[in-house]
Amino acid sequence: MVDAGIGALRQLRRIHVDSDEIDAVLITHWHFDHYAGLPALFKSRKRTRPLYIYGPNLSIPARLYLIGLLRSTPVYFQAVTENFSKDCGDIHIKTVPTVHDILSLGWVLTEIVPGERSGKRRIVISGDTRPAQAILSAAREADLLVHEATYPDKHANRAYTHEHSTVTEAANLAIKARVGALALTHIGHRYSKLSALKEAEKVFPLVLVPSPLDRICIEAVSDGAARENSGWGHVKIMGNR
Numbered sequence: 547m548v549d550a551g552i553g554a555l556r557q558l559r560r561i562h563v564d565s566d567e568i569d570a571v572l573i574t575h576w577h578f579d580h581y582a583g584l585p586a587l588f589k590s591r592k593r594t595r596p597l598y599i600y601g602p603n604l605s606i607p608a609r610l611y612l613i614g615l616l617r618s619t620p621v622y623f624q625a626v627t628e629n630f631s632k633d634c635g636d637i638h639i640k641t642v643p644t645v646h647d648i649l650s651l652g653w654v655l656t657e658i659v660p661g662e663r664s665g666k667r668r669i670v671i672s673g674d675t676r677p678a679q680a681i682l683s684a685a686r687e688a689d690l691l692v693h694e695a696t697y698p699d700k701h702a703n704r705a706y707t708h709e710h711s712t713v714t715e716a717a718n719l720a721i722k723a724r725v726g727a728l729a730l731t732h733i734g735h736r737y738s739k740l741s742a743l744k745e746a747e748k749v750f751p752l753v754l755v756p757s758p759l760d761r762i763c764i765e766a767v768s769d770g771a772a773r774e775n776s777g778w779g780h781v782k783i784m785g786n787r
């Protein structure tokens with residue numbers, strides 16, 4: 547699980563995922579909208595399996611909010627830096643430095659497959675960030691780039707001031723990195739998803755604006771097979787289950 551906003555536990559229940567099934571929560575940064583759902587998640591667990599939390603050093607508000615909880619259930623928090631990587635179940639997880647107003651990390655999730663099959667599926671998740679060179683490098687030919695797009699282009703100055711990205715900035719990154727698809731998240735609640743979609747599609751051909759609980763299907767493709775163009779068409783929103 548990557549980040550846990552408010553209501554995260556309720557959303558998990560709606561898709562019939564038991565919180566005990568979760569092995570790890572990868573936190574991008576300690577802003578409230580990214581960790582408010584952790585206490586409910588911790589409390590819902592049956593204390594059978596450990597839950598690992600990986601994220602940057604806790605901010606003071608996060609420390610106060612989570613104090614006690616980190617000890618009350620088998621929850622292990624590990625502060626990680628921009629060079630962290632680890633196998634976690636059947637996924638290899640790795641951090642990427644990003645640019646936000648507090649210490650913030652993106653996450654790269656790469657499928658672990660037995661043998662040396664090429665074309666392991668890879669997802670890059672930006673968290674909250676300005677467009678970042680490290681995200682671009684990590685996202686090169688990734689199957690899916692999940693990038694924040696807090697502001698529409700007309701508010702590019704706000705994106706700059708608040709260290710977020712605009713829709714077009716996210717789409718430019720996707721085209722430069724030649725990713726399979728771009729999923730826009732963290733769209734400001736005053737802006738419509740449809741206009742974000744249209745704005746991004748002017749730059750990059752395969753844009754998804756997922757709704758809560760949507761599943762995204764990524765078909766495995768072998769390296770080089772369909773990757774000459776950006777947006778190579780093997781990633782689809784399946785709707786919610």
Ligand SMILES: [Zn+2]
Nearest residue numbers: 577579580674
């Ligand atoms: Zn945020």
Ligand SMILES: [Zn+2]
Nearest residue numbers: 575577646674
């Ligand atoms: Zn933030």
